[in-house]
Amino acid sequence: MIRVFIVDDHTLIRDGLRALLAAEPLFEVVGEADNGQALLDQLPTVAADVVLLDLNMPVLDGLATTHRLREEYPHLRILLLSMMTHERTIGEALAAGAHGYVLKNADKYEVVAALQGVAAGKRFLCSEIGLGLLDKLLLQEPRPPAPGTSPGVHLTHREREILQLVASGLTNQEIADQLFTSKRTVESHRQNLLEKTGVRNTPALVKYAMEHGLLKL
Incomplete structure (x- = not known):
């Protein structure tokens, strides 16, 4: 059983994640919080294996919370959940100690795979981000920019x-x-x-x- 603690400042997202994990016998949701500080306040009395952590939150955001978790609870695995796709943001999150990064628009199978992989001691990067980084590498060879685009800047x-x-x-x-x-x-x-x-x-x-x-x- 993988014990998951969900941290997101949107109640609707927490409810959706809880419902998703309730349908998977491998997981048990052991706690919820709407910001990083609320998570840290609960952790002394809650046993968790993986923290599913939003990046953008009030009070204490995902990046600052990741730093705190790595210092105070080094055994915990951290999976960040975000809409941010820029490689600088992802790099900062992984450098802070996050074990995985998954987008909020990922399907339920990828979220489940991410939690399983991170809980098993692996690193995880969702497919959309991985493919986007691969595309950037493949496009590094100089070529004329397409009409309406700016060299070096790819916008969705x-x-x-x-x-x-x-x-x-x-x-x-x-x-x-x-x-x-x-x-x-x-x-x-x-x-x-x-x-x-x-x-x-x-x-x-x-x-x-x-x-x-x-x-x-």
């Missing part, structure tokens, strides 16, 4: 949608409403855009996008 379809809406002056909540997603997801994509383009704020992001042909006129 959703990132392009959000970039266009950001340039139109919409707020995160307005973008979320238009794309039928959550404000938190938009914020994550927006942060990805800043990291990928190497700029520090929204005006600089829009300027970069205009200069590199990333916007539809």
